[in-house]
Amino acid sequence: MPTETFEFQVEARQLLQLMIHSVYSNKDVFLRELVSNASDALDKLRLEALRDDSLDADVSDLHIEIDTDGDARTLTVRDNGIGMSYDEVGQLIGTIANSGTARFLKELKETKDAAGDAEGLIGQFGVGFYSAFMVADEVTLLTRRAGEKQGTRWSSRGEGTYTLETVDDAPQGTSVTLHLKPADPENQLHDYTSEWTLRDIVKRYSDFITWPIRYVRKAADGDDTPEPETLNSMKALWARPRDEVSDDEYHELYKHISHDWRDPLETIRLQAEGTFEYQALLFLPSHAPHDLFTQGYKRGVQLYVKRVFIMDDCEELLPPYLRFVKGVVDAADLSLNVSREILQQDRHIRMIQRRLTKKVLSTVRDLMNKDTERYAGFWREFGAVLKEGLVTDADNRDAILAVSSFASTHSAEEPTTLKDYLERMQDGQEDIYYLTGESRQAIENSPHMEAFRAKGIEVLLLTDPVDEVWVDAVGTYEGRKLRSVAKGEIDLDGKDEEAADTGRNEEYAGLLDWMKERLAEDIKEVRLSNRLTVSPACLVSDAHDLTPALENMYRAMGQ
Numbered sequence: 001m002p003t004e005t006f007e008f009q010v011e012a013r014q015l016l017q018l019m020i021h022s023v024y025s026n027k028d029v030f031l032r033e034l035v036s037n038a039s040d041a042l043d044k045l046r047l048e049a050l051r052d053d054s055l056d057a058d059v060s061d062l063h064i065e066i067d068t069d070g071d072a073r074t075l076t077v078r079d080n081g082i083g084m085s086y087d088e089v090g091q092l093i094g095t096i097a098n099s100g101t102a103r104f105l106k107e108l109k110e111t112k113d114a115a116g117d118a119e120g121l122i123g124q125f126g127v128g129f130y131s132a133f134m135v136a137d138e139v140t141l142l143t144r145r146a147g148e149k150q151g152t153r154w155s156s157r158g159e160g161t162y163t164l165e166t167v168d169d170a171p172q173g174t175s176v177t178l179h180l181k182p183a184d185p186e187n188q189l190h191d192y193t194s195e196w197t198l199r200d201i202v203k204r205y206s207d208f209i210t211w212p213i214r215y216v217r218k219a220a221d222g223d224d225t226p227e228p229e230t231l232n233s234m235k236a237l238w239a240r241p242r243d244e245v246s247d248d249e250y251h252e253l254y255k256h257i258s259h260d261w262r263d264p265l266e267t268i269r270l271q272a273e274g275t276f277e278y279q280a281l282l283f284l285p286s287h288a289p290h291d292l293f294t295q296g297y298k299r300g301v302q303l304y305v306k307r308v309f310i311m312d313d314c315e316e317l318l319p320p321y322l323r324f325v326k327g328v329v330d331a332a333d334l335s336l337n338v339s340r341e342i343l344q345q346d347r348h349i350r351m352i353q354r355r356l357t358k359k360v361l362s363t364v365r366d367l368m369n370k371d372t373e374r375y376a377g378f379w380r381e382f383g384a385v386l387k388e389g390l391v392t393d394a395d396n397r398d399a400i401l402a403v404s405s406f407a408s409t410h411s412a413e414e415p416t417t418l419k420d421y422l423e424r425m426q427d428g429q430e431d432i433y434y435l436t437g438e439s440r441q442a443i444e445n446s447p448h449m450e451a452f453r454a455k456g457i458e459v460l461l462l463t464d465p466v467d468e469v470w471v472d473a474v475g476t477y478e479g480r481k482l483r484s485v486a487k488g489e490i491d492l493d494g495k496d497e498e499a500a501d502t503g504r505n506e507e508y509a510g511l512l513d514w515m516k517e518r519l520a521e522d523i524k525e526v527r528l529s530n531r532l533t534v535s536p537a538c539l540v541s542d543a544h545d546l547t548p549a550l551e552n553m554y555r556a557m558g559q
């Protein structure tokens with residue numbers, strides 16, 4: 001096949017422009033991204049070889065190699081991993097397949113001063129492979145998928161187009177060659193042909209990578225080619241003593257496994273010894289991924305068996321409501337061949353899940369007690385998903401409630417816990433009141449709120465879809481009922497609402513009957529109420545009816 005030229009998708013082109021003219025100050029991270037991709041490719045090949053005996057691939061010396069040429073000003077990162085087929089290169093490298101990237105661009109468009117804020121956005125989304133264009137004016141990728149005969153060469157200057165051609169003699173795996181821009185230390189553009197620069201970057205960002213990252217030195221004239229030197233320690237961070245590992249090292253591992261460019265909020269370590277030995281290193285991210293509530297969201301942590309990577313997204317290790325937690329579990333006594341089916345039935349895996357769940361919840365609790373600000377950030381990002389556990393995980397319901405907080409009429413800024421709500425309850429108040437709705441503002445403007453406002457009774461303002469569901473599932477807290485102010489009859493004065501004033505009922509009987517008749521199709525009943533102070537009327541549902549927001553939610557789900 002001859003060389004073919006393709007146009008980048010519009011989005012890809014914009015992204016590349018951004019990379020090329022990047023104001024992102026830390027350009028060194030391009031190497032972390034390339035090494036991270038190479039490491040993933042080696043993991044994938046080892047797994048595929050384990051599962052498929054007939055795969056015609058060489059897995060005898062899986063490694064990553066870094067190779068430089070100072071005269072040609074090139075840097076190559078090479079792996080002998082899974083590689084990509086011709087079609088895969090087009091899909092994975094030529095387009096923006098990654099939905100995170102699409103969103104990145106959308107946000108970028110919405111940001112007025114695109115260039116000025118690009119750094120913040122890159123930090124939020126990361127752009128993987130394309131980050132090579134921060135330091136290179138031309139990138140060539142040569143790859144051959146393990147088991148296939150033909151290879152593919154992809155090349156681009158990062159402008160409008162890239163080329164693809166098939167290649168007959170490509171080695172298994174992928175090599176990415178950057179033609180480097182001139183060094184420009186003032187703009188954080190270092191000399192990436194320098195051995196010392198590379199050593200330093202690898203040590204800083206990729207030391208824990210479990211595959212050897214070798215630096216290939218050129219032979220001086222007439223000498224034998226020197227042995228390549230391994231730059232990283234390859235030590236699994238979770239297996240090293242706590243006090244030997246710096247926070248930065250943990251954070252780099254987090255970035256590698258989560259593909260997030262930001263630091264995590266919290267690192268959690270766990271060791272279990274005895275009959276079933278395992279180590280876990282979990283991270284609470286600092287920001288929720290944009291697709292957390294979509295169906296395709298890949299949840300789960302990585303599973304290793306005795307330092308060998310077994311699978312990504314191992315769902316069995318954490319319940320769905322902790323799907324935002326990233327990390328690694330390394331179990332000593334599982335088979336390397338373990339399948340998802342086996343995991344689903346494994347008693348030990350269920351034990352690990354229980355223990356990890358408790359540990360995550362107790363970590364959130366510690367945050368809440370010791371570091372209010374970070375807790376508040378955590379809750380803002382992940383409260384909506386954690387509350388799903390109130391419905392699905394009865395065993396941990398109390399622990400989840402204890403770390404939950406809710407917007408409330410008590411304060412415009414600070415959410416409250418149920419515990420604090422109880423302490424502020426008025427004399428004679430029996431129940432915990434809440435109202436659900438689309439936004440705080442919508443709820444506050446609801447006529448249902450009038451009497452509560454007038455009497456100074458605190459109401460929780462619940463705006464997440466899941467709120468509709470958990471309040472029913474939980475029902476009571478410390479013996480107090482959770483009651484919607486929009487449901488049933490509300491008795492704020494200790495008197496029955498309807499019987500509030502029989503004289504008035506008689507006085508308005510004519511009007512009430514007339515309204516009942518006119519609205520017979522739409523409502524069940526018309527009654528005088530003392531829950532309003534300003535509005536003339538409001539709609540109320542029966543105590544056991546669905547609230548309007550929940551009705552909307554079911555309707556949206558087509559039920």
Ligand code: ADP
Binds near residue numbers: 083
């Ligand atoms: P991410 O790693 O977050 O998926 P990247 O932009 O870094 O995004 O890479 C895009 C995709 O290209 C990867 O998911 C992978 O499928 C493929 N890829 C990149 N580098 C390699 C490599 N060295 N070997 C095999 N596949 C690769």
Ligand code: MG
Binds near residue numbers: 033036037128129
């Ligand atoms: Mg990547």
